[in-house]
Amino acid sequence: MTAAAPPRASISVRNARDPVLVCAAIVIGWQLLHELAGDVAITAPLPTLSHLLHMVGQARFLPHLGETAMAFGQALAISWIGGVVIGLLLGGHKLTGEVAEPVLVTLYSLPKVTLYPVILLLFGLGMQAKVAFGAFHGIIPVALFTLNAVRNVPAAQLRAGRAMRLSGVQQARHILLPAALPEVFAGLRLGFSLTLLGTMLGELFASQRGLGFLLMKAIDLHDVETILAIAVLISAFAVSANMALLAVDRRLRRGAAPAGHGA
């Protein structure tokens, strides 16, 4: 009846078709840009990809990749855990949340890159500064989403819990948590992208290792092929991670109204 979902097969076909179409469009657009701009600005897709494969195969490339992965992993952990904890603390108390939200929004709107020199002075050149800068980008949106997720749990659901004689712990575990989870997760997804952005920015300036460092070096040498190869590598990682997170997100929202993807 109303509960019937569209046939499963059509979903999987569509799921497979769309990314393939998007990839094809990107490759065609890339090729066209290459025809227009030439090797000086944009190398062609095929040589770039083969250069990427060659690069990844080299032993001296791996430490750079490891360095970036390490920095991003730590920054992401700080953004996610820190953001959720801050959001829960602020969202749990009405007045605190109301005061904190505009402060966080303002902080978030700062052009963070201008503060990077301060972060470098605080943390020194190296891993710590990158982690701090990545976390600095991601933690505020995660906190904001969590704060609002907690505040937006419908009062009627909490009242229903009290009417069913739930204890405080049961309320938190069985109503607050599942009710807030989809929006918290939306924050984690956004936090992921922004932490990646922050970490990469951090690596572009004043670093001695990592993909960002390789990128800067390639710019100095005008090695367009390497620049594009690294861009492709990072984009592929970001896109596939985002798709995985989106899949979880959809699963969490299966109960929510289909139109409620906002925020």
Place this chain on the structure above:
Amino acid sequence: MRTAAAFATPVTPASAAAPAPHARLEGVTRVYPARSGGDEVHALGPISFDLRQGEFFSVVGPSGCGKSTLLDVLSGLAKPTEGTVTFEGAPVDGKVPDGVGVVFQEDASFPWLSVEDNVAFGLRRAGTDAAETRRRVEFAIGFMGLRDFRRAYPSQLSGGMRQRVCIARTLVMQPRLILLDEPFGALDQQTRLLMGDELLRLWRETGATVMLITHALDEANLLSDRIGVMSARPGRFIEVVETGWDRERDSSLAERSEFGAVTSRLWSLLRGESLRAMGQGQAAEKRA
């Protein structure tokens, strides 16, 4: 045949001489503390009244008269500022007692759970064993006509069906007193009438005492044994109207001439109060 035997609660025969009240309010008031720039709001009372064992009692009154506050206080969701509330002889003190079920006006179904899991929610939290939970959920789902939707999520259901889920979720706890706060307020008129019949059937078959808050006079009239008519804020009962309907009644009652007489009576009691309530609202708007 569907039977409510499994759900039966001891029902005192209506003929028994002065049965003990099922719930009692004595001198209950509720005052909301002053908020910045405003005065404190005396929302309710003082109210004293008895809810009889097994009756269907409705509360009508002008908007903002404290009907919902009355329900909150009676259910234990809110503490009275003064006075006492007792349920089955024991005091209710800011906690919902065992045996009381509440259905709200807003959709309070849990969107992350299927219909089945929504209905089982309270039993699982209370630690009821799996077989018993299954049996009771099965009954409540069947009773509320949700069999075809058991695996659906609330977002896939209409407002009326979602409210059925909430009623089933309360029913499954086998409440002896069911409090409903304008549960059909968001539904269209036809759905309301049908839901009213469902509610009557539920009331008859479970033997529970029901208190329904509503702003629809004909709905109160149709469903109730007694109707408490409340004044404008602070809400008090101006009068309690006895309808005298048979226990076996349904929405066809609306065709009878006595029905119109009761509705007229309710309106004549409420007309002045509703005007006063409107005046209060406008005064509050001017102040704001």
